[in-house]
Each structure stands twice: as C-alpha cells, then as structure tokens.
Amino acid sequence: MKKKLYRSSSNRMLGGVLGGLADYTGIDASLLRILAVVGFFLGVGSLGFIYLAWIFIVPNEGDMHRK
Known part of the structure; x- marks a missing residue:
C-alpha cells in the first residue's frame, strides 16, 4: 500500500x-518537533512559512478517509 502524506488528527x-510527517517517514514525532524548533530558532530556511503552507496544502487525516 502506498503511503500518503497527511496532517495527523x-x-x-x-x-x-x-x-x-512522522507517520509518513517513520521518525518519532517528538524528534521531528525538536528539530523543527531548533531549526526555527537557528533560522534554517523559512521553516515557519513552510509549516504554515503545509497546514493549507496537506489534507487532514480525517479528510483522507472520507474519499
């Protein structure tokens, strides 16, 4: 079965x-959160903008199961 990227409910x-993203990659969500916060404070790219964009672009988990 093909994995699909979604926002977790x-x-x-x-x-x-x-x-x-943690479900999709198999990486622990806490580790991803720590890396995201550290990256945000270190000014790595535009992580804040990317995060906000993903909220609007990536479908919610509940929306995926209704299709």
Whole structure:
C-alpha cells in the first residue's frame, strides 16, 4: 500500500503537520518537533512559512478517509 502524506488528527500539537510527517517517514514525532524548533530558532530556511503552507496544502487525516 502506498503511503500518503497527511496532517495527523491524533498526533498533533498545532496543525498536525509534524505528526503526519512522522507517520509518513517513520521518525518519532517528538524528534521531528525538536528539530523543527531548533531549526526555527537557528533560522534554517523559512521553516515557519513552510509549516504554515503545509497546514493549507496537506489534507487532514480525517479528510483522507472520507474519499
């Protein structure tokens, strides 16, 4: 079965982006959150903008199951 990227409904802090990414990649969500916060404070790219864009672009987990 092909994996699909989605925003997690159960493993979320803000928008569920990192929880869904953790499910997709198999990496622990806490580790991704720590890396995202560190990257945000170190000014790595435009992580804040990317996170906000993913909230609007990547579908929510509940929306994926209704199709």
